[in-house]
Amino acid sequence: MFSSELLLRISKEVGAPVARVETTIKLLEEGATVPFIARYRKEATGNLEDVKVRDIDEQRQYYAELEARRATILNSIEKQEKLTEDLRSKILACFSKSELEDLYLPYKPKRKTKAAIAIERGLEPLANYLWEQAGDQPAGEFAERFINLEKEILTIESAIEGALHIIAERVAETPEFRKQLRDTMMSEGVVRAKVVSGKETEKTKYEMYYDFQETVAKIPSHRMLAIRRGTREGILNFSIDVDNTKFIVTLLSRIIRDPQSRFAPFLDTAVRDAYDRLLLPSIQNEVRSILKENAESEAIKVFEDNLRTLLLAPPAGHLPVTGIDPGQRTGCKVAVVDETGKFLENQTIYPTEPKQDLEGSEKTLLDLTQKYNVRGIAIGNGTASRETDAFVRSVVEKNKLDVFVVVVSEAGASIYSASKRAREEFPKLDVTVRGAISIARRLQDPLAELVKTDPKSIGVGQYQHDVDQKKLKRSLASAVESCVNRVGVDLNSASVDLLKYVSGIGDKLAQNVVAYRDQHGLFCSRTQIQEIEGFGDRTFEQAAGFLRIKGAENPLDRTAVHPESYPLVERMAASLGVSVNELVENPTKIKAIDFKAFETESGRYTVTDIREELLRPGRDPREKFVVPKFREDVKEIGDLKDGMELEGTVTNVTNFGAFVDLGVHQDGLVHISELSHKYVQDARQAVKVGEIVKVKVIGVDPAMKRISLSMKALIPKPPKRVRGKRRPTIAPEPTEAMAARATGSAKPSGTPRPKKVRPERQVLQKQQTRPPRPPVEAVPPAPKQTMEEKIRLLQEKFGRAR
Known part of the structure; x- marks a missing residue:
């Protein structure tokens, strides 16, 4: 169990009382799942939401890893016989992974550095002599005793050079200095991006970063990820800069006791070398990693939130649906499913170019609709979707069919249709037909169908391919698990892909559930699942509440x-x-x-x-289903004009705005500044994935496939608040002034002081123009001195004379 100090720390970080944190951690360590704790252990946790329980779980894992690393470090230093009580106390008091590594750095086994070689050659006493700054002997004289032909120390200069390397490493590995530079870089550092030389005139999506800078403390995650991607693609270079001179001066003031001493110039050289060669590059790399990790965490959070919204999108419900996977040359694949999602029949129609068999396509569509009493038609939003949508709507309108038509996202449908699971379900069907079935089922129940697809392929992320894939997978799995358990699962119709996300079940047990159902028929009671192999008491406790049985003998089996x-x-x-x-x-x-x-x-x-x-037994927490409407006169990006007002569906929300599907094969962007007249800090607070919104076109670039949209342009601007004029505050009259006025000695007040008139001479001087300065010739930079040259100069000045 965690110490009281760690529990208090986690409590502050997640914003929950210590007692609740302790109880939650205890439940997690006993094997309880996050959904189970959040739903059925509210008394123990004080009604903590699943997001908060997950935060506690993440912090628990972080500190468990830190404690394991702490034990490894203590053991390593103890084996080296270098573990002092002071160092032990510092290590035990450390709760940051980076600072823990700072403490370990001087004792960490490393490759042979310049300092390590100098220590092997016996130069550490010389380094200590210079470091302590207390000796009376000049550095050069003291260094003479270290000349050794066998150890390849041939001169005083080479001896001092080795000693300075030892000092430089000592400075660079001082935890206090490392933390100070890290904190300075995080608070005052600047991220600078430049276009790679020779690519200045190239048109790319990274143009805004060709000459870009922003503080480390303020740079948003999407910009950081864009810069990193541009760097990886060979278009940008970026650096993290800080005021080097200021920090070097700080280091020198901390290390050099007397700037006038004979040791000061040598230490100055060592400190500058330590900073330029060791400390700065090391901390820059750390800050790069911190920025990357922070940006990735934010991008994963955006992806997770969008996925959660998409999974909880309103379902059309249990009704027969036709799914259409649009196509041109190969035609549109049409598949019909019944109200439970069971596949019934498929056909291929050709309503678009090049065949454009409108009559035959209409007949096929009508026959299927009437044969299976179809209530809804779902059309994938891929190639030719607008043309297909227009054709289907014309058929529905012409024949007065009681059917609604919806364009749904087909992101990931092609990946699912080619998957092993899809092949097992429909071994004799073509990949495109499987895709049409998936599109139909997405309309009926987005959650039940989308769980079959790898979340990364659903396309609601922000730079999802640039982030840590293990973290992304873990986070998205948590989001899916949360949504599935929030809605609940019908035990008699759920697929393996849906069941595996139910609290406590997993993939293997989900397969056992489906196999049992296929062999024994539909479940009549929750207690029946305990007959399944692997479904013990613990699993039953974790899973049972999230499984529903419609028409069960016990009415409570239909509820949560x-x-x-x-x-x-x-x-x-x-x-x-x-x-x-x-x-x-x-x-x-x-x-x-x-x-x-x-x-x-x-x-x-x-x-x-x-x-x-x-x-309300078995209530569905998802919102009511609404059908979006696209404009019929807009089918391609070229049909869009500035000022057009349209309705679309939000497909993705990022830190910089929201993407909206207008039905033109290219999503438009509502920048965060165009979401509302009010200040919006986070786009996710204004819109969500799947939401139907009204937008106005404010810019179109067909060549770059960019569509700029605005939501606030369609919202009346709020009137400005009229503030009443403030009355001037009259300060109380000083006692002295009151007394003076009473005695008649006060000077008359209220007469304004005359303004000073600027002398004419000053005006004339301002009007005069200065003669042009002579051109300044560029002075080439002085060649960089080697360490040996620096030491030779120091020897000449300070080595023996002082």
Whole structure:
């Protein structure tokens, strides 16, 4: 278990009371899942949301790794017999991974450095002599004793050079100096990006970064990731700069005791070498890594939020749907599924160029619609989607069909249709037909279908291919798990891909559930799942509440009430003299229950959740389904004109704005500044993926495939607040002034002082023009001195004379 100090630290970092953090960590270490803790252990956690529970879990893992690393470091230094009590205390008091590594750096096994070679040659006493700055003997004289032909120390200069290398490494590895430079670079450093020489005239998406700078403290994650990608693609170079002179002066003031001493010039040389060669590059790399990690974390958070919104998009519901995967040369693949998503039939139609068989396509579509009583038609938003959409709508309107038509995102559908799981489900069907089936099912239930696709291929991320893929995968899996358990799963219809995200189940057990269902038929009771191989008591506890059985013998099996609370519900029903069946969905009876009395035995949060489930059993937390409408006169990017007003669907939200699908094969961007008249710090606070929005076109560049949109242009500008004029505050009159006025000795007040008139001479001087300065000739930079040359000069000045 974690120490009280660590618990307090985690409590502050996640913003939750220590007692709740401790309980949550205990539950996590016992094997409870995040969804289970958030939903069924609210009394223990104080109703912490799943996001907060996940934050606690992440911090728990971070500090567990830190504690393991701390133990390794202590063991390593102890084996070297260099572990002092002071060093041990510093290591035990450290709670930052980077600062822990700073403490370990001087003792860390490393390759042979210049300092290590100098130490091997016996020059450490000379380095200590210079470092301590206390000797009476000039450095040159003291260094003479270290000349040794066998150790290849042939001159005084080479001896001093080796000693200065030792000092330089000592300075660069001082934890205090490293932390100070790291903090300075994070607070005052500047990220500078430049275009690679020779590519200044090239048109690229990185043009805004050709001559760019922004402070490390303020640079947004999307800009940092864009700069890194541009650098990786060979278009940009970037650096992280800080005021080097200022920091070197700080170092010198900390190390050199007397700037006038004979040791000062040698230490000055060592410090500058330490900074330029060791300290600065090392900390720059660290800050680069910190910026990368921070930018990646933010990008992953954006992706996770967008994915969560997309997965929780409103479902059209259980109704027969036709899915169409649009195409031109090979035609449009049409697939029909029933209200449960079961595949019924597929056809191919050719409503677009080059064949454009409108009559035959209409007949096929009508036949399928009437044969299977189709209620909705889902069209993928890929190539030829607008043309296909226009054709389908014309057929629906012409024949007065009671069918709605929706263009849905087909991102990831092609990847799923070629996957092993899709081949197992539809071994005899073509890849494109599988894609059409997936499109139809996405309309019925986005969550149930999207979980079959790798989240990275859904296309709602921000630089998702540039971030740590392990972290991304873990984060997205958490988002999917959260959404699946929030909605709940129908045990009798859920696929393996959906079941595997249910709390406590996983892929292997999900396959066992489906195999059992195929062999024994539909489930009638939650307790039945305990007959499945691998479904022990612990797994049942974690999973049961999230599994629903429609038409179950026990009405509570249709709800989110956990089986452990069934006895409580039975007592509630008994208190009214009715059965549980009579209680469920009976507002009058439910209102008559004395819930306060039951709170004493089970807790307020549990009782409140039970009450909600009794009123609306198995309620779906997702919003109501709404059909978006595209303009019929806009099919290509070339059809867009400035000033046009359209309706579209938000497909992606990033830190810099939102992308909107207008049905022209290229999403438009609503920049964050165009979302609202009010200041928007985070675009995710203004819009969400899947939301239908109204936008105005404010710019189109067909060549670069850029569409600029505005939402605030369609929103009336709020009137400016008129502030009343402030009355001037009259300060109380000083006592002396009052006395003077009373005695008649006060000077008359209220007469303005005359303004000073600028002398004419000054005006004339201002009007005069200065003669042009002579051109300054460029002075070539002095050649950089080697360490040996510097030491020779120091020897001449300070080595023996002083």
